[in-house]
Amino acid sequence: MAYSDLTRRTFVTLAGAGSAAAAFGIPAFIPRRGEAADNIKIGLLEPFTGVYAAPGENETNGFQMAVDAWNARGGVMGRRIELVKEDEQNDPGVGAQKARKLVNQDKVVALVGTVSSAVSLSVAGAASALGTLFIDSGGHTDDVTGKNCHWNVFRTCHSTWMETHATGYSLAKRFGKKWYFITPDYAYGHALEAGFKDVLGKVGGTVIGNELTPLGTSDFSAYLTKIDAAKPDLVLVFVQGDDYTNCLKQMDQFGLLKKYPVGGPQVELEPLWSLPPAARQGYWGIEWYYNSNLTLGAGNKVAHQFVADYMKRFSKPPTARSCFGYVTADRLLVSMAETKSTEPVKVAHALENTRFTSIFNGTAYYRKEDHQLMWPMWVAKIRPDGTPGDKYNLFDVIDTQPADAIEQSVAEKAKVCKLDYA
Amino acid sequence: MLEHLAPQLFNGLVLGAFYAIVGIGLSLIMNLTGTINMAHGSFMTLAGYLAFTMIARGSSFWFALIAAPLVAVVVGVLVERTLVRPLYTREPFYSLLMTFGLSLIAEEVYRLIWGANGVPLSAPAALSGAVSLGFMSFPVYRIFIAAVLVVAIIALALFLTRTRFGLRLRAAVQDTEMIAALGTNTQLLYTVNFGLGIFLAGLAGVLAAGMLGLSPTSGNALLMPAFVTVIIGGMGSLFGSVVGGLLIGLAISLTTLFVPAASEVAMYVLMAAVLLVRPRGLFGEEGIFG
Numbered sequence: 001m002a003y004s005d006l007t008r009r010t011f012v013t014l015a016g017a018g019s020a021a022a023a024f025g026i027p028a029f030i031p032r033r034g035e036a037a038d039n040i041k042i043g044l045l046e047p048f049t050g051v052y053a054a055p056g057e058n059e060t061n062g063f064q065m066a067v068d069a070w071n072a073r074g075g076v077m078g079r080r081i082e083l084v085k086e087d088e089q090n091d092p093g094v095g096a097q098k099a100r101k102l103v104n105q106d107k108v109v110a111l112v113g114t115v116s117s118a119v120s121l122s123v124a125g126a127a128s129a130l131g132t133l134f135i136d137s138g139g140h141t142d143d144v145t146g147k148n149c150h151w152n153v154f155r156t157c158h159s160t161w162m163e164t165h166a167t168g169y170s171l172a173k174r175f176g177k178k179w180y181f182i183t184p185d186y187a188y189g190h191a192l193e194a195g196f197k198d199v200l201g202k203v204g205g206t207v208i209g210n211e212l213t214p215l216g217t218s219d220f221s222a223y224l225t226k227i228d229a230a231k232p233d234l235v236l237v238f239v240q241g242d243d244y245t246n247c248l249k250q251m252d253q254f255g256l257l258k259k260y261p262v263g264g265p266q267v268e269l270e271p272l273w274s275l276p277p278a279a280r281q282g283y284w285g286i287e288w289y290y291n292s293n294l295t296l297g298a299g300n301k302v303a304h305q306f307v308a309d310y311m312k313r314f315s316k317p318p319t320a321r322s323c324f325g326y327v328t329a330d331r332l333l334v335s336m337a338e339t340k341s342t343e344p345v346k347v348a349h350a351l352e353n354t355r356f357t358s359i360f361n362g363t364a365y366y367r368k369e370d371h372q373l374m375w376p377m378w379v380a381k382i383r384p385d386g387t388p389g390d391k392y393n394l395f396d397v398i399d400t401q402p403a404d405a406i407e408q409s410v411a412e413k414a415k416v417c418k419l420d421y422a
Numbered sequence: 423m424l425e426h427l428a429p430q431l432f433n434g435l436v437l438g439a440f441y442a443i444v445g446i447g448l449s450l451i452m453n454l455t456g457t458i459n460m461a462h463g464s465f466m467t468l469a470g471y472l473a474f475t476m477i478a479r480g481s482s483f484w485f486a487l488i489a490a491p492l493v494a495v496v497v498g499v500l501v502e503r504t505l506v507r508p509l510y511t512r513e514p515f516y517s518l519l520m521t522f523g524l525s526l527i528a529e530e531v532y533r534l535i536w537g538a539n540g541v542p543l544s545a546p547a548a549l550s551g552a553v554s555l556g557f558m559s560f561p562v563y564r565i566f567i568a569a570v571l572v573v574a575i576i577a578l579a580l581f582l583t584r585t586r587f588g589l590r591l592r593a594a595v596q597d598t599e600m601i602a603a604l605g606t607n608t609q610l611l612y613t614v615n616f617g618l619g620i621f622l623a624g625l626a627g628v629l630a631a632g633m634l635g636l637s638p639t640s641g642n643a644l645l646m647p648a649f650v651t652v653i654i655g656g657m658g659s660l661f662g663s664v665v666g667g668l669l670i671g672l673a674i675s676l677t678t679l680f681v682p683a684a685s686e687v688a689m690y691v692l693m694a695a696v697l698l699v700r701p702r703g704l705f706g707e708e709g710i711f712g
Contacts (some may be wrong), residue, residue, distance in 0.1 A: 051538050101557040187684060214686050218643065221433040222678040225426045242540045246635045253545075253561035256554040276542030278550075280636075 024135070033410070036151055039082040040075070040342060042067070042332070043102030045113040045123055045348035047090040051241065052115040054270040055321045059113065059138055060085065061314055062325025065306065069110035076337045084108055090115070092122035099126040099134075110135070110173035112328050113395060115321075117188065122411025123154045133344040135332060137324040140266075142191060145372035149417035154351055156328045158287055159321075160188070160396055163265040163409055166377035167285035169203070174283070175261050176233030182223060184239045185212040186377025192238045208232055213239060220247045224254045235262045237282075241271065242257040245279045251280035269319040272394055279383040280394060286380045288323040288360055292397035295362035295378050306359045317389065317392045327358050327373070331366070345421060369410045370417045374403035423453075429560060430679045431672065436564045438671020439571040443626045444644055445651035445663035446578065447619035453595045453658055454615045455513050457506055461521040462648065464528035464621045466627030467641030469494040471536050474543045475634060478646060483546040487570075491624025498620030499613055507612065525642060532638040540637035543628075568628045575664060578618075582660070589613055627695040646676075650689050654696045656706025664703060 044063055046056035067081045075081055084106045088095035094420040095114065102108045110133040113121040120139025127134035136144050136155040140163065145155045153404050158166075179200065183189040188373040189212070197207060207228050217239070227235060234257070239247050262282035272280060289295040290310075297302040306326065310318040318326075335350035336342055354369040364375035380395035387393035444462065450499045473490035477483060500603075501524065506578045506665055537606040546561045582588035593601045594611050602608045627641055634640065655662025670689045677688040696704060 055652075194429055214683065216643070217685075218640075219433065219437055219675070219678070221553050222426065222430050222675060225429045226679075229425065241641075243635050244637050245540050245542070249635065250561075250633070253550065253563055255554065255559060255561075271539050274537070274541055278544060279542070330550045335693055 011161050012316075013373075032078045040077075040081045040336070041082045041084050041106060042109045042329070043099070043106065043113075044083045044085045044099055044110035045088040045095055045102070045111060045119070046085065047115050047119070048085075048087040050090040052090050055115050055257055055268060055319070056113075058270065058319045058321035059115065059325040061310070061326075062318065062322035063112065063329045064325075065310060065313075065322070066326045066329035069206070069330075070333045072353045076333050077340055082335060083365050088114065088119050088123070090119060092369060095119040096122040096126040099123045099132075100130065101132050102199050103127075103132050104350065106228040108334055108338075109133070110344070110347070112332065113137055113325075114139045114318050117144070120144050121148055128152055128396060131243075131344060133332075135328045137328040138321060141188070141365045145301065145370040145417065146366075146413065147416040149370050149419060151348060151421045153234075154373070155345075155367050156324045156331075156349075156373045158266075158375075158377050159197055159372055159407060160191045160265070162372075162377055163287075164192055165199055165406035167263060167265050167283070167379055168199030168378040169405070170399045171234055171236075171261075171263050171283055172199065172205060172400060177203060178208050178233040179205060180208055180232035180235050180260075181210040181231055182220070182227075182235065182237050182239055182242065183210055183212050184217075185214050188240075189238050195265070196236060213243070215243070218241055220250045221254070224251060224256055228254070228256060228259070232260060237262055237264045238308050240296040244271075245275055248279035248281055249276065252281075257281050267380075268321070269392070269394065270321070272382070273392065277386075280382045280384045280386075283379060283381050283398075286378050286395060287320040288396065289320070289378065289380065289395050289397055290317040291393050292306045292380075292395070293361070293379075294397040294400055295361055296359070300357070300359070302357070302359060303361075327360075327401075330358065331356065361400070367410070369419065370413045371419070372407060374407060376403055377401050377406060426679055432560060434672035434675030435668060436568050436671070437675060438668035439568055439575075440626055440630055440644060440667070441651045441669025441670050442664045443571050443574060443622050444648035445655065445667050446575070446660050447529055447622040447626075448648055449602040449652050449655075449658070449660055449663050453634065454598075455506075455510055455517075455612055457514045457517040457521070458514055459521050460518060461501070461524040461528060462524045462619070462623050463643070463645035464509070465494050465498055465623045465639035465641070466630065466644060467636070467638065468528065468641065469624030469627035470543060470631035470636045471532060471541070473539055473631065474536070477543065483549075487625070487628050491621050494624035494627070496618045499617050501614055502616040503613065506616070507609075510612070516605055529638045529642065536638070538638065540635045540640070543631040543636050545632040549632075563632060567633065569624070570629060574622065574711045577628075578622070578660075579705050580617070582629050589615070591653070595687060609660070614709070651692050653703055654693050656700075656703025659703070659705035662703055662705030 032298045036142050046060050048056055063083055065105060067083055070081050084102060086098040088098055089138050099111055102161060111127050112135045114123055114136055115138045117139040120136040123133055124144060138157050140157055140160050142159050142161050181193055183193050236248055261286055265285050267284035290307045335347045339346045339350045351366050353365050355365045357363050362376050364373055378397050379399040380397045383394050448462055451457050469490045472493050473486035492623060496706055505520055506517055509520055549563045552561050579685040582592060590606050591611055598608055647670055651666040655666030664698050673687055673688045673692045678685040
């Protein structure tokens with residue numbers, strides 16, 4: 001047997017060289033094409049690769065729709081809007097690094113985007129240190145507009161608290177108040193658990209079981225036999241991604257879906273499209289939907305036009321992610337146009353508390369006290385087998401919950417968040 | 423809590439059968455050629471995705487259950503012939519690195535072709551739903567899986583002990599040079615043996631896809647328990663892999679029932695305990711089924 005020629009020394013050298021090359025990437029001095037000096041540049045951070053690539057892409061499409069619409073109208077202050085896109089790779093470290101690169105090197109005037117909460121928080125941190133405006137379009141953790149709130153940070157999508165309360169109130173009315181939770185055992189799962197427990201406290205219900213499952217659980221059988229024995233009114237499923245698919249699939253195989261209604265705080269179309277009917281079940285919070293007058297508003301021409309244009313351009317319907325992107329970019333540009341400025345403090349003040357209508361039903365505003373977008377949330381029943389002739393159409397929207405009823409009040413928020421412009 | 427014990431024991435055995443069959447495939451390849459096949463999980467995933475594509479194109483689940491692993495075998499044999507074979511004469515370290523690299527490449531390729539999100543592979547209607555066993559109700563699909571895996575393990579045992587080719591394989595594990603000197607084509611043995619391991623992995627891959635989901639990483643998620651299976655069962659013993667797999671399955675299932683947070687560490691604790699008492703594993707002896 002031949003002995004290895006690879007000594008420890010060469011191994012270390014090679015590994016060192018390899019990781020150095022990977023870390024620095026393409027040198028920054030290589031010039032890029034097509035940059036005009038007087039464009040207004042907006043830095044867009046999305047996970048173009050990795051597990052959140054699909055929502056990241058749809059969010060980007062929404063941003064692009066809004067930016068293109070503004071450019072078609074002549075831009076802002078006569079200047080073209082340019083989206084400078086960076087892949088945050090669903091990695092908080094990369095997110096912060098790319099945020100600094102966009103501000104320092106590309107000279108963007110504001111940052112937008114992100115899908116995962118961890119990345120939202122790290123980009124928010126970097127943006128705060130740089131004094132740059134950041135609108136979190138798609139990361140849901142309460143902390144962004146809670147204990148980590150900052151004058152330069154806004155959030156468009158709903159907070160976790162809003163998700164749990166919108167669905168909680170709606171489902172308590174529909175199914176009864178003895179609930180069983182399947183919770184992923186990490187921070188996000190615990191936040192959902194806390195939110196629904198708060199709802200149960202307010203409506204007078206009980207948690208009759210709570211299974212804390214490790215992230216990456218593939219076999220849920222042990223939890224499912226316990227649930228079947230407990231006979232709950234409703235099973236709330238908080239696990240995400242592939243864990244969610246496995247959980248629902250196994251609930252189906254164990255015959256639980258026929259016995260108990262299931263639901264959860266929020267479901268997104270992107271993963272749902274690729275799930276089998278067995279995993280497309282139950283009653284879920286949704287943040288926007290392209291095919292319902294409850295979400296779009298019957299007479300809301302802007303919303304219906306947006307859906308039609310989007311489908312024509314991308315050959316698939318917009319998702320809630322596309323809505324986040326559109327609303328975020330549109331409001332940012334409205335505020336810049338109104339103040340005739342890209343100066344962060346001025347734009348931030350313009351964003352605050354302006355009531356507006358957009359591509360959803362009803363009015364909304366970024367709340368002055370915490371910068372959370374206050375907009376309604378909806379509850380939908382999933383059509384497991386989809387809709388004949390439209391494979392994308394999976395929801396029957398059944399309920400609307402108003403923003404003020406589902407988000408913590410200003411007084412409650414004041415305990416954790418105080419915005420300071422000084 | 424105790425009333426959940428019976429179903430959970432059964433769940434543990436089904437899960438264990440998966441680990442066992444993947445572990446057997448690893449063992450087969452490791453015993454004969456000293457190759458630690460880090461790409462074993464990738465072949466599971468490959469068979470799962472192939473079955474998914476076949477079913478989506480209109481073929482039946484039953485056809486896909488056999489055809490997808492066979493296509494994976496073809497890919498596996500090509501890989502063995504071109505990439506792994508040149509490394510047989512070197513230290514195991516080389517083939518480990520090669521197959522590890524292959525598994526990383528495979529994961530990204532699957533992601534490119536089938537997307538990063540999991541895809542649905544649903545069991546046919548005949549296997550869906552649950553049956554009542556009197557004291558508990560249990561999914562038909564899991565009973566089916568258990569049956570297929572038991573049949574596969576018995577068939578393999580018969581192949582290795584009752585057929586001429588199987589005898590040669592076992593002899594080659596004992597002394598490759600001697601059996602080559604006696605006129606057996608050892609290169610062919612290597613290839614068939616590798617293919618056999620991949621077929622078992624592929625079979626498990628298709629079955630697992632219907633129960634545990636299918637994503638670019640799903641096969642690799644089963645690989646670690648399979649290695650632990652081989653270590654607990656003892657290197658070199660296929661029977662040990664069966665016992666090791668079932669033990670791990672039970673350990674994971676029962677800890678999930680009583681202490682969910684500890685379910686992931688359970689198999690490593692079991693492995694540590696076995697290694698302390700018996701460092702070569704439960705049945706770790708030379709020779710197949712020794």
